[in-house]
Every structure is written in structure tokens, then in C-alpha cells.
């Protein structure tokens with residue numbers, strides 16, 4: 001197995017263009033598990049750990065741009081204010097050891113429907129920045145990035161450079177159901193983000209469909225029915241939960257049944273929206 005070790009972003013893009021079958025490795029918390037269990041035996045590994053550009057966290061024209069190699073621990077420590085939903089999801093990933101190594105870029109690269117970063121990226125309208133040597137930069141909205149189970153819109157000669165997301169202008173929450181409290185793959189998960197200036201509620205569903213996805217009907221319902229100047233109407237809240245559950249197409253598997261997942265999604269949707277709404281009302285009253 002070849003081991004490619006670029007030290008700059010340009011070198012990394014050139015290596016991927018010359019050898020598209022090379023498998024990128026960042027934290028290695030997915031890649032090494034697959035190699036150790038013989039799930040795949042890549043002809044080459046493209047180690048991105050020396051590429052400093054992938055560690056950048058910056059604010060560009062009011063948008064947070066976070067390098068694909070930034071580990072969860074830095075999302076938690078540095079971005080809790082700007083991207084609270086993603087930071088909250090990051091706190092639920094694996095263990096401290098995993099959070100020190102593993103990255104959002106790696107979660108995107110793996111594109112597992114159960115990846116914890118996906119629901120908050122969807123709810124917060126994130127855009128994924130990918131690049132190839134020969135065709136340059138592509139900006140892919142998170143909602144268009146996930147194509148199937150562990151399949152994404154990334155082309156073989158492309159690498160993920162960063163994700164971009166506007167700092168939260170309203171409360172954001174993430175919730176995850178697992179078979180225990182830590183070191184657990186989500187049975188299902190849900191993220192909500194309030195966008196008060198647009199009078200919009202963003203959603204993200206995890207581990208309850210072949211890909212992470214938004215609950216579009218629920219979002220449209222809230223755009224039409226939510227009164228931003230009043231208390232949260234229990235009937236609206238209930239319908240929001242139902243529509244979020246309806247947006248899922250879960251399966252029965254070892255972690256949970258499809259019925260349970262739908263039920264849990266409705267509960268998480270109601271719960272996270274209530275938390276977010278209470279924060280929003282409190283901030284307005286202050």
C-alpha cells in the first residue's frame with residue numbers, strides 16, 4: 001500500500017488527481033477501522049494530517065469557514081458560540097480520544113446516514129467546499145451533498161476543503177438517541193435551527209433514512225404557521241413533530257425498529273424546538 005503524505009493543499013490536490021483511487025485519511029477513526037476489519041484494502045492512503053490549510057477556522061464575509069481537518073474537540077472549544085448545534089452534536093461523538101482525532105471533514109467523507117455532524121449542517125444551511133486540481137472549487141449545499149448510504153457528491157479526484165456556515169442568528173439544538181449514553185452510533189438524531197430574520201425553522205434528520213435529510217414539509221408548515229411573536233402553540237408543535245417523523249424513511253435494524261425511530265424523531269423534534277423557542281423568547285424578553 002502506498003502512503004502519500006502531501007504537506008500543502010496544492011500537493012494534496014495533485015496527489016488525488018494523479019491517483020484518484022487513493023483514500024484520504026484525516027483522523028483515521030473510520031478509515032483505520034475499515035482497514036483493520038478488512039472492509040477495504042486501499043492501494044494508497046493519502047494522509048492529510050500535514051496539510052495545515054485543513055486546520056483553518058476563519059470568518060470570511062460573515063460566514064464561518066471551517067477546515068475539513070478540524071477535530072471535534074476544536075469545534076466544541078472554538079465554535080460553541082457561532083455554531084452551537086454543531087458543537088452540541090460534536091460533544092456526543094465517540095469519546096474524548098475520538099473527538100481529539102476525528103473531524104467533520106471525515107464525517108462528510110464517510111457520508112454515513114448516522115454521522116452526527118450531518119443534522120446540524122443541514123439545519124444550519126451549511127455549504128460543503130470541495131476542490132479538484134483540474135476543475136477548481138465547487139460549493140455544494142449540505143442538502144445536495146448526501147446521495148445514498150455512504151455515498152456523497154464528491155468526485156474521485158476531489159477533496160473536501162472546508163464547510164461554510166453562517167454563525168447562528170437564533171438558537172440551535174441537537175438531540176440523539178442511542179442504546180447507551182456515550183460511544184454510540186445514533187439510533188436516530190435530530191437538529192433544529194431557528195432563523196428568526198427569515199422567519200424560518202431549519203431541520204436535519206440523522207440515521208432514519210438512506211441519507212441525512214431535512215424535513216421539508218415540516219419546515220414549510222412552520223414557515224406558514226409559526227407565530228414568531230406569540231407563545232408556541234401546542235397544536236403547531238405537535239404537527240411539527242408529526243411532519244418530522246413523516247419525513248424519515250427508517251429501517252428496522254439491530255439498533256432499533258423503524259416504528260421506534262419515527263416515534264423518537266417526533267419526540268426529539270418537539271423537544272428541541274421547545275428548547276430553541278424558549279431560548280428565543282427569553283433572548284427577546286431580555
Ligand SMILES: Cc1cc2nc3c(=O)[nH]c(=O)nc-3n(C[C@H](O)[C@H](O)[C@H](O)COP(=O)(O)OP(=O)(O)OC[C@H]3O[C@@H](n4cnc5c(N)ncnc54)[C@H](O)[C@@H]3O)c2cc1C
Pocket residue numbers: 023024025026027028029030031032033048068069092093094095098101102103104105106107108109110114115116117158159160161183184185186
Ligand atoms: C470508537 C468510535 C466511536 C465513534 N463514534 C461516532 C459517533 O458517536 N458519531 C459519529 O458521527 N461518528 C462516530 N465514529 C465515526 C468517526 O469517528 C466519524 O465518522 C469521524 O467524523 C471521522 O472523522 P476522521 O477525521 O477520523 O475521518 P477518517 O477516518 O480519516 O476518514 C473518514 C472518511 O472520510 C474521507 N475523508 C477524510 N478527510 C477527507 C477530505 N478532506 N476530503 C475527502 N475525503 C475525506 C476518508 O477517505 C474516509 O472515507 C466513531 C468511530 C469510532 C472508531
